[in-house]
Amino acid sequence: MRLFSKKSIGLLLAAVMVLSVVVSSYIPAAEAAAPARNVILLIGDGMGYGQMTLGRIMKDSALTMDGFTFNGTASTYPNDPVEKWVTDSAAAGTALATGVKTYNAAISVDVNKKPVKTILEYAQENGKATGLVTTTRITHATPAVFASHNADRDAENEIAVDMLNHKVDVLLGGGKRYFVTKDQGGKREDGRDLITEAKNMGYTFVETRDDMNKVTGGKLLGLFKSSHASYDIDRDAAKEPSLAEMTKKAIDILSKDKEGFFLMVEGGRIDHASHGHDAATVAKDVIAFDDAVKVALDFAKSRNDTLVIVTADHETGGLSIGGYGQYNFKPEVLKAQKNSIEDVIASKFTADNYKDIFAQYFGITDLTPYEQVAMLDAFKAQKTDSYAVSNTVADIISKRAFAGWTSGGHTGTDVPVMAYGPNASDFARHMDNTDINRLMMKAFGFSR
Ligand SMILES: [Zn+2]
Structure with missing residues (x-):
């Protein structure tokens, strides 16, 4: 007995052809998701899995970070001749900002100390607005790698000038001392008053939460402390904005740009409290970071063009x-x-x-x-x-x-990666920290 007639084979072939057209047209469509207009990258400095678990236990409820559908992990090792497996924030930040691994202490320069273009610089070239928000000094490694290039992370006076020259639309954090002269109580030895220079460039300058809240647009420079912003457990909420409040303000301003924006938000002091083995302070800063994640996620969920990535540059303390x-x-x-x-x-x-x-x-x-x-x-x-x-x-x-705690310094364990929005499924796997940059560039539709 013949199993199939000629006619039924013909029908079967036709069915297979239709099906293969459906399948082949489906797969490319999924890969070619519309580019993200906006990317918000949130970095918990020193935030490994121990810090996240601690934050959740101390909050007595789930974190916003627990709710991402697309989760991955990232390796963080630098390209350093001596410190091979354990990165600092400068090398890890450079990997996230540029996609290039470098030596510890490098601010978006490669191992030959040659500047490497950052995703913030690509965003500017593509007409997008840009912002950097942190609880550390704005000149500290993690914000610095996005808008400056320096062979040495400690050259914060030089980094302040470079960051200002980059004309980032919104800069919010601590570190006023690198913007004013020694006479003004700062650290600058060249006599330059970068705050006056910023005002002449069109920036609104603010130092308090209330003054920040009054700003509705234009370029904004907010420096709320001489050095780092306060730990959240110590913060005077009437004077100093929370990380979530700074994030909200940055998004409000940047989202007015028709071409979209790139924003980096750093919970920078999770790292410092972890160096100090101060678990209660770590927990409060993780929760404050999580509140900022919620602000970014709420914005992204109100539209369909914003990719939100949450990760860490490295773990600190071996908590x-x-x-x-x-x-x-x-x-x-x-x-x-x-x-x-x-x-x-x-x-x-x-x-x-x-x-x-x-x-x-x-x-x-x-x-x-x-x-x-x-x-x-x-x-x-x-x-x-x-x-x-x-x-x-x-x-x-x-x-x-x-x-x-196993260390007073950083550790080389993998860190969490979470994503929401266009191209978010790309991040649901194990990757290297340089891949995070590559995938953000892809989501924006930028080519190098
Ligand atoms: Zn550290």
């Missing part, structure tokens, strides 16, 4: 939930802390009053004899080691909370 061999974690210890360890120590701590201060600011009223001896030793050691007291306080609190 673990549970430590010291304990199968436990005690967020209640961290929730009793009222200010950052750095803030408490800077203004209030002495060998005479430390027990009262522990009770008042850290909620700890039962320091053990061992902990008391450790504190008294630390006050003596402070004369030669400026971190002795803060390290001891952090150690006492972390051990009580079972928050584990």
